[in-house]
Amino acid sequence: MKLYLDPGHGGTDPGAQGNGLVEKVLTLAIALKIRDLLKDYNLDVRMSRTTDKTVTLPQRTDDANKWGADYFLSIHINAFNGKANGYEDFIHDKLSNTSETAKIRNVMHAEIIKLVDFNNRGKKKANFHVIRESKMPAMLTENGFIDNKEDAAKLKQDSYLNKIAQGHANGIVKAFNLKKKSTPVKDTPKSSGNVHTVVKGDTLWSISQKYNTTVSKLKQLNGLKDDLIHPGDKIKLPGASKPVYYTIEKGDTFWGIEKKKKIKHGTLQELNPNVNPKWLKIGQKIRIK
Ligand SMILES: [Zn+2]
Numbered sequence: 252m253k254l255y256l257d258p259g260h261g262g263t264d265p266g267a268q269g270n271g272l273v274e275k276v277l278t279l280a281i282a283l284k285i286r287d288l289l290k291d292y293n294l295d296v297r298m299s300r301t302t303d304k305t306v307t308l309p310q311r312t313d314d315a316n317k318w319g320a321d322y323f324l325s326i327h328i329n330a331f332n333g334k335a336n337g338y339e340d341f342i343h344d345k346l347s348n349t350s351e352t353a354k355i356r357n358v359m360h361a362e363i364i365k366l367v368d369f370n371n372r373g374k375k376k377a378n379f380h381v382i383r384e385s386k387m388p389a390m391l392t393e394n395g396f397i398d399n400k401e402d403a404a405k406l407k408q409d410s411y412l413n414k415i416a417q418g419h420a421n422g423i424v425k426a427f428n429l430k431k432k433s434t435p436v437k438d439t440p441k442s443s444g445n446v447h448t449v450v451k452g453d454t455l456w457s458i459s460q461k462y463n464t465t466v467s468k469l470k471q472l473n474g475l476k477d478d479l480i481h482p483g484d485k486i487k488l489p490g491a492s493k494p495v496y497y498t499i500e501k502g503d504t505f506w507g508i509e510k511k512k513k514i515k516h517g518t519l520q521e522l523n524p525n526v527n528p529k530w531l532k533i534g535q536k537i538r539i540k
Contacts, residue, residue: 252294252427255320257381258282259327259391262305267330269398272406274328275303280409281394282326284416285423292429312384322355322427323389324419325381328406329396336399337370338363340392343383344376352388359390359422366418367411369395369402392419449484462488465521494522495540499531512539 258278260266266274279300286296297318299311315323329335340360342352360374372393382389394415395402405411423429447458455466455478466478472487480486497508505519505528520528522538531537 252322252429253318253320254289254294254296254423255299255315255318255323255385255387256282256286256296257299257311257315257323257325259325261300261303264305267328267397269330269333269396270400270403270407272328272397272403274330274397277328277394277397277406277412278326279303281412281416281419284413285324285326285419288416288420289423289429291431292424293432294423294427294429308380309384312381316384316386320385320387322423323381323385323387324423325379325389325391326419327391327393329393330398331396333396333398333400336396336402337372338367338392338394339372339375340390341375341377341379341382342388342390344378346376350388352390355388355426356390358426359392359419362422362425363392363415363418366414366421367394367405369405445488447486447488449480449482449486451482453480453482454478455480455486458486459521463494464489465518467515467518467521494538496536497539499533499535499537501533503531504528505531508537508539514539 258275258281260275260278262275264275266278268274279302282298283301286298289296297315297320299314300306311325312323329339340356340363342350342356346352356374364371377391379391382391395406397403397406447453447462449458455469455475459466459469468489469475469486470478472489497512506516508514509516509519519537519539520526522540526535526537
């Protein structure tokens with residue numbers, strides 16, 4: 252699949268401006284994000300520009316046609332009277348609603364609208380150069396109105412541009428049924444430094460035993476909310492620490508020792524799975540670290 256990404260305007264043509272924003276800057280930012288979001292998928296991306304440079308409309312469509320793109324996606328920001336707001340997209344006005352281009356647009360439109368909270372102005376048709384002169388299915392998106400205060404406030408946030416880009420990327424993946432490139436499996440050692448690579452059959456418990464630590468410590472260190480681990484996961488290990496033991500005195504309980512030694516409640520049972528806390532004997536050694 253060959254995707255041609257076309258950030259609108261650039262160079263001497265700033266496009267629409269308003270609320271301190273310039274269209275050519277936003278369209279390039281969004282297009283670069285789309286490209287980056289798709290980098291793990293099995294497609295080739297070519298862009299009409301990757302910097303702030305002047306590219307004419309015929310240069311854009313000629314380039315895409317010559318390259319043999321499968322899809323032409325043009326990114327724009329709208330402007331009108333300050334009041335109009337929202338998202339809309341365009342395919343060429345000679346195309347029927349059952350055309351390949353319209354079908355792809357339906358998917359793209361749905362995926363973009365899922366991620367942005369722009370007012371949905373709908374699926375439209377027009378006679379713009381880039382969607383007319385490109386020989387492959389093509390769409391032009393207008394992502395909010397730069398001269399509208401609410402839309403501009405959204406466009407000022409990089410996180411919002413991420414959402415716009417993600418919506419476009421999701422649409423491409425879905426419409427063209429793209430798959431992630433398979434990454435070559437590296438012959439990494441099972442444990443390197445302070446990391447354990449999970450293999451089939453591993454549990455947090457078995458890893459904790461192997462490396463002289465506890466399940467709760469592993470969970471805390473790795474930000475795990477539950478005990479689920481999967482082959483290939485990298486589990487951070489605590490710095491090599493030797494086990495520390497404590498000798499039971501009269502009246503000791505796990506809870507009392509944990510309080511005294513400022514150990515998280517439950518740690519002792521984890522560290523001493525074969526010890527019944529109800530039957531602690533004076534002089535017995537238990538592990539506390
Ligand atoms: Zn534009």
